[in-house]
């Protein structure tokens with residue numbers, strides 16, 4: 037008997053994603069953030085306090101880097117392994133995309149070492165300082181909203197050996213000649229959830245990012261150079277016992293004829309040896325959904341699997357384990 041594989045029909049739905057104004061009253065903001073994290077695992081923040089010139093400076097430096105000829109880029113930063121310059125190959129599992137990128141570690145030694153491509157490494161370190169501070173503020177608001185100790189999540193990002201990363205993604209226009217069949221709907225960066233704790237994404241005015249509502253429904257996120265997009269990562273889903281959802285998202289290839297899309301993505305992560313567990317206050321009568329694991333363990337599991345897999349499922353406690 038031939039069993040047909042169900043074909044998932046995709047639908048694009050225009051939904052107003054939550055936009056949270058950080059200049060409002062803290063207690064109100066904390067509640068709104070928790071709601072957005074439970075409902076979507078995603079929101080935008082405005083009035084976030086990261087100075088515009090720092091974002092603009094990083095954007096200019098990134099464009100300058102991507103504008104260089106390939107041999108020069110390679111000479112400056114080397115081929116992604118996993119840090120450095122990559123093109124079309126995303127991840128170690130053979131995933132491909134319509135972009136080039138630069139992946140950087142964010143601790144100060146690494147910035148000094150790898151930001152040679154910038155005329156001014158100050159651009160990278162001030163951007164990283166700004167987004168790290170914002171990520172910690174958001175994680176503390178989440179902790180407040182959830183009623184757990186304030187630094188439950190943010191302390192990981194403040195560790196000297198936090199494994200946080202900065203990824204600069206450059207999506208050049210995908211021309212009609214390079215993709216003769218259906219030009220619309222080409223994927224630039226395939227569906228996935230971010231493995232870390234929290235992601236802060238800034239982009240220029242070119243659209244591309246979409247978030248998933250499940251069942252093949254995709255929501256385009258309008259680009260807003262004054263806002264940061266905030267994604268819950270897998271580790272925060274685990275640390276909230278599944279209450280927050282790590283949002284599945286993707287970026288469409290850039291179909292504007294002349295403008296490039298740039299996204300600058302900060303991934304706030306724990307140090308490698310950190311153990312990921314849910315604070316007791318969140319368990320109450322609920323059984324833990326995930327077993328404890330270290331960030332190093334989660335990373336090696338992630339790298340061994342394809343981008344599109346639900347990688348956190350591997351750490352779920354099975355029903356048999358729960359009763360024994």
Ligand SMILES: O=C(O)CCC(=O)C(=O)O
Pocket residue numbers: 203205225230237244245285286287299301
């Ligand atoms: O460029 C984008 O909008 C998304 C990129 C992304 O999801 C990532 O780098 O993890």
Ligand SMILES: [Fe+2]
Pocket residue numbers: 228229230285
């Ligand atoms: Fe992502």
